[in-house]
Amino acid sequence: MQVSIRFLVSAEEANLVLAKKGALVRRLESSLDVRLSLSSYKGSADRVLYITGTPENSSRAVGALVRVWSDDTTSFTVRMLIPEPLMIKVVGFRGTALQRLHLKSGAQMDAQKSRLPGSTDRLLVASGVADALHRAVYFTALIFEDYKFLLRRKHASLTNYVPAGKAVEEKKVVEEVKEKEKDNLQKMVVIVCDSDYLAKLKSSGLKVDMGKVQILESSRMTVSSRS
Numbered sequence: 187m188q189v190s191i192r193f194l195v196s197a198e199e200a201n202l203v204l205a206k207k208g209a210l211v212r213r214l215e216s217s218l219d220v221r222l223s224l225s226s227y228k229g230s231a232d233r234v235l236y237i238t239g240t241p242e243n244s245s246r247a248v249g250a251l252v253r254v255w256s257d258d259t260t261s262f263t264v265r266m267l268i269p270e271p272l273m274i275k276v277v278g279f280r281g282t283a284l285q286r287l288h289l290k291s292g293a294q295m296d297a298q299k300s301r302l303p304g305s306t307d308r309l310l311v312a313s314g315v316a317d318a319l320h321r322a323v324y325f326t327a328l329i330f331e332d333y334k335f336l337l338r339r340k341h342a343s344l345t346n347y348v349p350a351g352k353a354v355e356e357k358k359v360v361e362e363v364k365e366k367e368k369d370n371l372q373k374m375v376v377i378v379c380d381s382d383y384l385a386k387l388k389s390s391g392l393k394v395d396m397g398k399v400q401i402l403e404s405s406r407m408t409v410s411s412r413s
Contacts, residue, residue, distance in 0.1 A: 189330040190238040191323065192267040193248075194309065194349070199255050200224055200233045214250060218243040230349040234267065241327035249320030258316050266310040266326065269344050271336045273297060273308045275329050283329075291321035305347035 195203075203211060203224070211222050220239030227233055237244045248264065256262040268276060277284045277297050288295045293314035301308055312322040337344065 187331050187334075188239055189241060189244065189327050189334065190236060191244055191327060191330065192307075192346070193235040193237070194232050194265040194267055194347075195235045196232055197227065197230075200227070200235070202254055203235070203251065210250075210254060214247050218247050220244055220247050222247070225349070232349040234347070234349065241324055241331055244327055245320050245324035248323045249316050252316040252319050256316070261313055261315060262319065263311060263313045264319055264323070266312065266323070267302070267307045267347055268297075268310045268326075269337060269340075270301065270306045270308055271340050271344075272330060272333055273310065275333050275336075276310060276326060287322060287325050290325050291318050293318040293322040295322065302347040305345045306343070307345075307347040 203222070214220060215222060218239060220237055220243050223236040223238075225234040225236075237247055239247065252262050252264065275283065276287070278286075281297075284295050284297055287293075291312070291314070293312045296311040296313075298309040298311065310326065312319055312326075314322065
């Protein structure tokens, strides 16, 4: 059964995911049969990374990403966004379930008690080397799988966390890479001409950004347009 787990990642970590035109994402999606998505970036310091797949494959994808963000021997921290109804199951009675996660994975586990602003999500923070984080995400995903019905039952009352800024749209990583490539193809053209020639340019249908026009002399100006 597939589960979808959300992670809060820094803008720098997100850029590493997107590096080399999304080659890493394509490899993980193809080899592990998972889907990776990122919330759109509109001035926020953090982004939400969505990983959808089986518990085993999703956790393997996290292990691979951690090895890109860090290395096998250095402790790293991942932040999972957990809906509050599931966090209760992750923590368990007096923290017993969370302690089991720690013992099974070898990662340090910390479940934050407060909801994130404007949401019903809480952060589950796991720290350790890549293998430990792989196991921590795997056993957490099994809890998601077992109690998925809770999310369906309480769906109307749940609100996902949105990082500060305007990051409101989930976007497939490969789509974002394509958009960046498209932006890089746009060129700025600067033309020096008199007012009569400017009128001809405008009448020809060429897109002229009048906000970029600067008058150099009474009969000469610079026109910037995008092609």
